[in-house]
Amino acid sequence: MPTNKNQHFVPRCYLRPFTNDEEGKAIKIFNIDREIFIDKAAVKKQCSGDYFYGDDEDLEKSIQSLEQAYAGVLRRVRLDCYNKLEEGDELLLKRFWLFQYMRTEAASRRMVEMNSKLGEMVGEDQSYRMEIKEAVIESMRTYAEVMKITDDLRGCLVKLNSEMKVVASDDPAILTNRWFKADPKLKEAGYGLGSAGIIAILPLSAQMVFIAYDPDVYSVSKKNGIFKSKKSDDIRALNQFQFLNCRANIFPGEHQCDQALIEVYNSCRQNRIEERHVLQYAVLDGIEDEHKRFRVVASADEEEHQEAIVHSQALFPEPTMWPSFLRWRKKGFGMVNGTGVGCVRRSQSEVRGGPKYRKLYTKR
Numbered sequence: 197m198p199t200n201k202n203q204h205f206v207p208r209c210y211l212r213p214f215t216n217d218e219e220g221k222a223i224k225i226f227n228i229d230r231e232i233f234i235d236k237a238a239v240k241k242q243c244s245g246d247y248f249y250g251d252d253e254d255l256e257k258s259i260q261s262l263e264q265a266y267a268g269v270l271r272r273v274r275l276d277c278y279n280k281l282e283e284g285d286e287l288l289l290k291r292f293w294l295f296q297y298m299r300t301e302a303a304s305r306r307m308v309e310m311n312s313k314l315g316e317m318v319g320e321d322q323s324y325r326m327e328i329k330e331a332v333i334e335s336m337r338t339y340a341e342v343m344k345i346t347d348d349l350r351g352c353l354v355k356l357n358s359e360m361k362v363v364a365s366d367d368p369a370i371l372t373n374r375w376f377k378a379d380p381k382l383k384e385a386g387y388g389l390g391s392a393g394i395i396a397i398l399p400l401s402a403q404m405v406f407i408a409y410d411p412d413v414y415s416v417s418k419k420n421g422i423f424k425s426k427k428s429d430d431i432r433a434l435n436q437f438q439f440l441n442c443r444a445n446i447f448p449g450e451h452q453c454d455q456a457l458i459e460v461y462n463s464c465r466q467n468r469i470e471e472r473h474v475l476q477y478a479v480l481d482g483i484e485d486e487h488k489r490f491r492v493v494a495s496a497d498e499e500e501h502q503e504a505i506v507h508s509q510a511l512f513p514e515p516t517m518w519p520s521f522l523r524w525r526k527k528g529f530g531m532v533n534g535t536g537v538g539c540v541r542r543s544q545s546e547v548r549g550g551p552k553y554r555k556l557y558t559k560r
Contacts, residue, residue: 281421297369349408365442386509392530
């Protein structure tokens with residue numbers, strides 16, 4: 197059995213910079229459901245559950261190893277003398293972001309909800325029913341399979357110096373895509389970890405955020421992998437993502453202005469979404485050059501068919517503002533081949549099969 201009964205899906209080493217006096221014992225919370233502040237909540241009770249990862253001791257050791265590595269990188273990048281984002285640190289932060297993105301209770305609940313909808317769609321509710329812990333274990337298996345998928349992203353430490361502070365949440369690892377949100381050709385397509393134009397965001401402390409982005413679509417005028425900003429609007433934009441993505445709790449740090457925090461929440465609260473997945477049922481419509489073509493129908497019972505696929509599209513909330521330092525790259529592009537794979541990054545087009553890929557430009 198695991199040595200720790202109480203297992204955290206947002207680790208205490210991650211939360212520590214946001215705790216009171218950074219002691220890792222008490223933490224300030226803003227609960228968005230009740231819209232109340234709790235000044236001194238116990239950290240050990242936040243973002244955790246009994247045997248959240250099940251009773252696999254090897255899995256627990258692997259998680260602890262990654263968390264310890266992250267804690268070491270976090271200590272280094274926060275030093276005043278740290279003036280260059282080292283390659284190894286950048287890679288670890290990208291891997292940790294991905295792990296955190298896949299591991300939270302909110303992420304697992306989204307998987308459970310998606311499976312439940314899948315069961316309803318195909319008429320097999322019971323066989324598709326999944327519990328939270330099952331979803332967690334499945335996410336950990338998936339992470340081991342895809343852990344290199346974000347290695348091609350360009351990493352950047354954003355150091356922010358303003359009266360407004362960076363916040364974290366109970367689901368702090370953000371996946372977003374400004375290109376897909378802005379381009380009418382892609383707006384309804386949906387995106388995932390292999391898509392072109394993705395942006396990964398992870399708050400590290402009250403004054404620092406790690407961002408990884410598709411360098412074929414965006415650019416940041418950084419120096420040695422570090423960008424410095426004094427703009428409060430940059431922090432407001434970054435904090436919006438935490439309000440949009442969190443399940444219930446924001447961790448603002450003890451020095452955050454409560455009224456300023458509420459104003460940021462009010463500026464984007466209408467963009468929070470409840471449904472995070474949409475499923476589409478498609479029946480075989482024909483075969484061209486050995487490639488199958490499917491057509492979306494309203495339900496599995498709409499017409500007779502011999503072959504079908506169910507496509508899951510993740511839904512992501514959209515902020516009302518974007519960080520000013522994340523700029524469009526001239527002649528930015530992704531790769532498409534006319535299939536359901538969609539618009540992917542160059543690295544993904546090189547490893548995926550199917551018809552030949554071509555560039556799709558951002559036209560900016």
